[in-house]
Amino acid sequence: MRKLNPTNRAWLKGIHILFISVWTGAAFCMLLLQFATNPTSGDEMYATNSAIKLIDDFIVIPTAIGSLLTGLLISWLTPWGFFKWRWITLKWILTISVILFGTFALGPWLNGMTEISGAERAAALQNSTYTSYKQLLAAFSSPQILLLVGMVFLSVIKPWARKKKQAQEN
Numbered sequence: 001m002r003k004l005n006p007t008n009r010a011w012l013k014g015i016h017i018l019f020i021s022v023w024t025g026a027a028f029c030m031l032l033l034q035f036a037t038n039p040t041s042g043d044e045m046y047a048t049n050s051a052i053k054l055i056d057d058f059i060v061i062p063t064a065i066g067s068l069l070t071g072l073l074i075s076w077l078t079p080w081g082f083f084k085w086r087w088i089t090l091k092w093i094l095t096i097s098v099i100l101f102g103t104f105a106l107g108p109w110l111n112g113m114t115e116i117s118g119a120e121r122a123a124a125l126q127n128s129t130y131t132s133y134k135q136l137l138a139a140f141s142s143p144q145i146l147l148l149v150g151m152v153f154l155s156v157i158k159p160w161a162r163k164k165k166q167a168q169e170n
Contacts, residue, residue: 004077012077016070023063024148030055031141042121049114056110064099071095086160091151098147106140109133 004012030052039045071091075082083089116130124130 002077003079009074009078012070012074016067016074019063019066019070020148020152023060023067024145024152026055026059026063027141027145027148030060031145034137034141042117042124045124046114046117046121049110049117053110053114056107060102064102068095068099085158085162087154087158091154094147094151094154098144098151101140102144106137106144109136113137 033048033052033055037044037048039048074080075088075092080088082092110133113124113130113133116127116133117124120127120130
């Protein structure tokens, strides 16, 4: 397979960094909205949940997909490969895990909170499903963001050597 020239590699890497930066920043904004706001009415609570959901739907999800796709292209079209280096293998595991957890846990909890607060407004605070979703988001949002930040540092530090089998073949 033909590899990218240095200029195109730099462009692809820049786009990849942009996606992960926006993804991480949007996730942090969602966390701030969730914990730094103190809605005083049901309408404010619904507005806060709706704002968080909008950030998730229109920024987090597209940039997570963009990060995944540009990561695939970088692995495929550059000498880095998919599994030559342990840190890249770990990034793949973490990226897929973060996306799957967001898709099948965090997203449904957030969507549930938004639906419940939209229907019940202030009474949502008495709804056990709503409070459960809120507690789950509180418990798992920060670790999710820490994993995103950790992946950025993995990319910068590039710890660990090549896998032994691969290193011996080259």
